[in-house]
Amino acid sequence: MPESYRLMRSYFATTSQWKDYDPFQEQKDETFRSSAAAIYRKSRLIILELAHTFAELDQEKAILDTDASKLQVLFNEMLQICLWGNATDLSLLTNMTHEDIQKLQSVGRAAQEDRKEFILLDNSDEAWKVLSSVKDGRVDLVLDNAGFEVFTDFLLADFLITHTPYVSKVVFHPKTIPWFVSDVTPKDFYTLVPILLNKSFFADYPATAEQQKDLERLVTRWDSYIKSGQFSLSVPQSWKTGQPSELADFWTSPSPYAVLGQEAPALMETFKASDLVIFKVNI
Template identity: 50%
Template sequence: MARDHALEPIPQDGEPHVDLYNGRLERLTQQSRNTWFTAPWLYAECYLYRFLRSLFAQSQHWRDYDPFFSQKVDVFQKSGPSIYRIASSMHDLEIAKANVESDEGRIGALFQEMIQMCLWGNATDLSLLTHMTLSDIQNLQTVEKEAQSARKQFIMKDDQGQVWKHLKQVKGGRVDFVLDNAGFEVFTDLVFADFLVTYTPHVSKVVFHGKLIPWFVSDVTPLDFKYTIASLLDETYFSSAPALQEQKDHLNEMATRISKYVEEGVLMFSVPIETPLGGGDGDVSKLGEFWTSPLPFWNMEQDCAELWNDLRKSDLVIFKGDLNYRKLTGDIKWPSTTSFESALGPLAGSFPLLSLRTNKADVAVGIDQEILDEVEQKDKKWRVNGKYALISFLPKAK
């Protein structure tokens, strides 16, 4: 990589997308763009993790090994203080449940708080933040109400009102999360899902979509999803974080409810959570394979019709994080005032779509010129430093 050597074809390892990756690589070779520094960045990054997976997939004893799992666990265990605070907030919400359920305005305000929690929870990304101290991690995970209020000035596109207007018209609907990071971020996704099905009449089912192979260091696999819930139920898991017994009880209360929802299928992973890395045999993994291809999401209807048709059944599909945003927009250097709808290409209007993304790569669209000019003057690195964010919504075409 450092010497910019040519990328090697991925061996036939019995897992998905080998021909797709190699076909693209062959075309890049013909164009003399087949090295780490000359290949399209999105392809090169995806290729790296698929090639790494191939090394384990071809082994006899390491097929189920996730080389990033210990890192994900380490960061998650350092998230205890933030997790206890959020669990206590959910306990307070449970006490006030009767008042909340009868007040649509209050539900709407809480909905926006949940969106921001999930948005800024995305700040913990292991593939970018590899040398952080404990205090650094906890600072990034500060998602309490006061911190969220202070961060609103950093949201360059804010469609929270539009997405709530859409969702409050739904009764007993389905919401999908296309997940990003394991650990604290997927915890906030679970909290958001818990809120939607427990405290609003608008959602009765939530489906989570993860990766079937270790991906971009910290992305959620079926094992990560299962491990997260089991860890939340273990009172000793966050032992390094000082906590009162009542805080531990609040977390157990919420985790028990989430676990029950998973058992009942109210909250579910798109593939069985026992699915091994690589997807295993059979067709159970078809809904998960697409997310680790090198393809943008534009032509999902043609590239993975089964997944596209499944997402068409959803009342809201929430795409988390930077890589999903890049794939939604084709990772093209659009003018930043380009509409979100235009950047979505053929995918636009397929289903109600919400993207929650903190900026860590160049592509950014849907931003008003006035906001763009103001931020450009204040911070030249706003596209990549993770301090700024985009909340982008597009409804389903009628």
Template identity: 40%
Template sequence: MALSPSPQYPYPPWDFTEKERLDSLPYVTNKLTQLSLPSFAYNTIVKRWPVIITNLIDTVHQAIDTESNGDADKISEAKAVISRLAKLKYDMSHDRPLERIPNDGGLNSEVYNARLDELDEAGKSTWMKIPWLFGECYLYRLFDSIFRATRHWSTFDPFFKQKEDTFRESGAAVHQLAKIMDDLDGRRDELSPGTEGWEDKLAIVFAEMVQMCLWGNATDLSMLPSMDPADVALLQAVGEDKAHLILRNDAGALWTHVRGLKDARLDFVLDNAGFELFTDFVFADFLVTYTPYASRAVFHPKPIPWFVSDVTPRDFSSIFVALEDPTFFTTLEKSSMQPDSLSKMVARWQAYVKQGVFKLSPESTHAFWVAPGGYWEIAPGRDGEEVGKLLDGSGLVIFKGDLNYRKLTGDIKWPNDTPWETAIGPVAGRFPLVSLRTCKADVVVGLGPGVAEKLDADPKEKGWRAGGK
């Protein structure tokens, strides 16, 4: 990856000094409400990351028992990994300088080290002073480096079991969605172009698919297949009940754009593995199989274990193995099973993968998704130039989740009413995109006047910026 200077953002980044937000947010008008609201960034460095490292240590301890097979070298290496993780946790809690990423054959070491040099010159290269986004990306690249330094554990994904165990709890929703898609398939003629009301029906399904991908909830979709007016009315009422939770909603503009496409390519910049990846497949399947708007989908994973739950190429492949295993979903009651519907849908997806209708992004672009910078780098002459060239050919780029939102906006202290197009910088207008995100970090843009201040002042909404609601 080419190394370009950090973008010049108009505001400073979110960092871990935000316990005293009054000094750092001079444009917040309702300052009194900020006194008891330390940022999620601060809570991340003092609470969340230490827990993640502790859990990682526990995972390696367990792996010694389950995966070492008594191999002395493997056990010794695992113990060395544990020691390094323990030291990392100590260094973090004592605000020590970040160590450089070794030239270990992994991705982006020179990019991370160049950014560390910049931060060191600015006096911000210790754990409590680094920008939050850089620090979090660096942390997972350092995890990768720690495992990469071993012979036996270099490709070990310490989060894989956690991702898989979480997905095991989603059996009822998975089978429900499979049945919904099967029922939809049985009514395909009603969705065919030229059939009376076909596009109105597609609009309804599309809107609910977007909600599914946003909230990770399949319940409301159960009303879709009948297309009965009463069920549609109930579905719309349910949507209205949730409307107050959506602070920025461009669903109308999104549908207008999508219905103007013809056999387009979709790009999913992925977030979480497991059930969320499953819903991404469902959404892509709907658009490719049942609409004239799209004919293929490209999925962009993270090439290394990332932010605990992010999709890796292994997760992309293993979901098919899980879905084909009738014993995988441990909490699934027999009455909820729809094995025929699930098998039919998964077979279609596997055929799409073989045909290239569904495919992973080129490996040459993977490094960018685990680089420390934001997506302002998707510009000519910058680190994300190759990714930008790939996305230029997309009919719609769907950025999933909070991290992608943070990277799109640079994770800086934008005023909350900053226009979305301003906050995403050079990406705006380059290719059509949508960001599906529930708030799990402090950066929020595109809100109407006074919306953020009203939420900050409401005791019932304390933590709204990071609660995912």
């Protein structure tokens, strides 16, 4: 299967007009657009439903900074949202309707409780111990799917930077070529914010004024984090599709993770500078 994606990429790479073309872009955008109901619900969950905590976190930040137990509860909530956001893998959902996908993307508290039995191993406590022991730390996030899932990845990154005293930077790791239909490319990363701020993109799924305001406030902050480098991509913004990258090519290679240090030493070195690396990809 991976070989077919590399072969497809080789066809486009030999052209002069199609070098940056992503044959799956339209499908990714349409699936993301159809996820609007879940996206607005998520924004409300983060800002309104978590016992109005997110609406008052700025005022309570000093208190939360000294109460790691409260932050850990919120951290576990964010992990759950981020975990189940990966239900939208287009390469696995060829026979599912958009309604089926929206059901999979429901990550409310009741749904989270129901899904605990599907978690084979939960190391969230260990991850929290690592994070809560650092100051101005760095977290690396190896991305999987574009659209709804990367939206939830941004939610986790936002929580870590905005609402904890432990993390000041999150580095995102994309694929360098269109991969397994829905995997995140640099273009997907940089277009997420303008897509979410574009009201016409979700025209078929209108939001209330309150929902729109919640989402705009959140996404505008993400835009500032991208500009400041607090949300950082492992490849530069000037990077072109298919351009070699010693920090990203490993993710579309045939090599297993066990040889990452040998096959991608530069990538391994950058991971050593991170306080926590979260893999969203299928292992």
